[in-house]
Every structure is written in structure tokens, then in C-alpha cells.
Amino acid sequence: MKRLVILSCSPGETEAMGRQLGSILPRGSLVALRGELGGGKTCFTCGIASAAAPESAHLVASPTFAIMNEYPGTVPVYHFDFYRLSGDNEIAELGFEEYLQGDGICIIEWSERLEELLPKDHLAVTFEHCGDDQRRVVFEAAGQESEALLARFATLAKFKFPLT
Numbered sequence: 822m823k824r825l826v827i828l829s830c831s832p833g834e835t836e837a838m839g840r841q842l843g844s845i846l847p848r849g850s851l852v853a854l855r856g857e858l859g860g861g862k863t864c865f866t867c868g869i870a871s872a873a874a875p876e877s878a879h880l881v882a883s884p885t886f887a888i889m890n891e892y893p894g895t896v897p898v899y900h901f902d903f904y905r906l907s908g909d910n911e912i913a914e915l916g917f918e919e920y921l922q923g924d925g926i927c928i929i930e931w932s933e934r935l936e937e938l939l940p941k942d943h944l945a946v947t948f949e950h951c952g953d954d955q956r957r958v959v960f961e962a963a964g965q966e967s968e969a970l971l972a973r974f975a976t977l978a979k980f981k982f983p984l985t
Contacts, residue, residue, distance in 0.1 A: 823962050823971070825959075827957075828955060828958070829861065829958055832861065832864045835958070836868035839865040841974065843873040845970065845973055845974060846869065848926070851927045852946060854866070857948075860956060865958075870892045870898045870900070873896045877892035877898070880892055889902075891925075896925060897925035898928060899925050899928070901928065903934040904930065943964065944962055944970060945960070947959040
């Protein structure tokens, strides 16, 4: 499976989607988040952290000014926000690539700024406003490991409106 589309009708559903995904993300995973401001990226990240690093879930906040927040846990979660960065060179100077070889889960908001640094195997998640609290959430797998992960997520997903 390379693509899955789900409609979220509330921030709670968006967080639940993240929690479902976080429960199956293996170490070394990269989740590339895209979408407009207020699209649900941080809410989704909170769900992932609550499953992967529950002892740190209460710490989740948009790292816009810090660029990266780390949420310690059995599987650490590294939450990046590249909104204020201009591209690959600026991101590379931060040592971002070191986290890709780590034993944690990398979640990147504004991942479209990575361009060449984005690993070939990753899961991209795009959030689109559909009015009020509704979001169209598009999951796209790039690479074999991410395709297998997305297929597993699709079988576990218990959401009202899968739009595959």
C-alpha cells in the first residue's frame, strides 16, 4: 500500500490517528509532516508521542522556536519543526542527519523544506483543511519499509471515514 486517505473530524480524532501510528512505529522511523499552519501536525505528533514515549507525551508542543524537541522514552521521539528554516544547507548545519541514524523516531513538521535530505524510505503525512475541525489526512509511503508500515496501519486504523 502506497497511499491512504482518512478524514478526521476533530483534534481528538487526529491525535487518535497519531496514537495508532505511534503504537507500531519502529525505531529509526521518519514521519514527514506537511500542511498549513493549524493543520493538525502537532496534535498528530502528540498522539505518536503518547504511544511511543508515553512518559513524555505531556511535553509535546510545537518546536517552532526551538527547532527540535526530544521526548525521552523507551523509544525516544525527536520532533523537528523546519518552518523557520530555508532549506537543506541550513538544516544540514544543525546536524539533523545524525538523528536519522539514531534509535528513535523522527517526526518532522514542514518536511517539504528538506528536499534532498529527506531519506528515500519515509512516511509522508499531509494535513488538508476541510472546514471547521475537519482534516483530510493523506498518508503516502516512500520505500518498502514505509509501505509495509502503512499497510499495517491501514489494518489497525479504526476511524469513521477511511477514504482509501
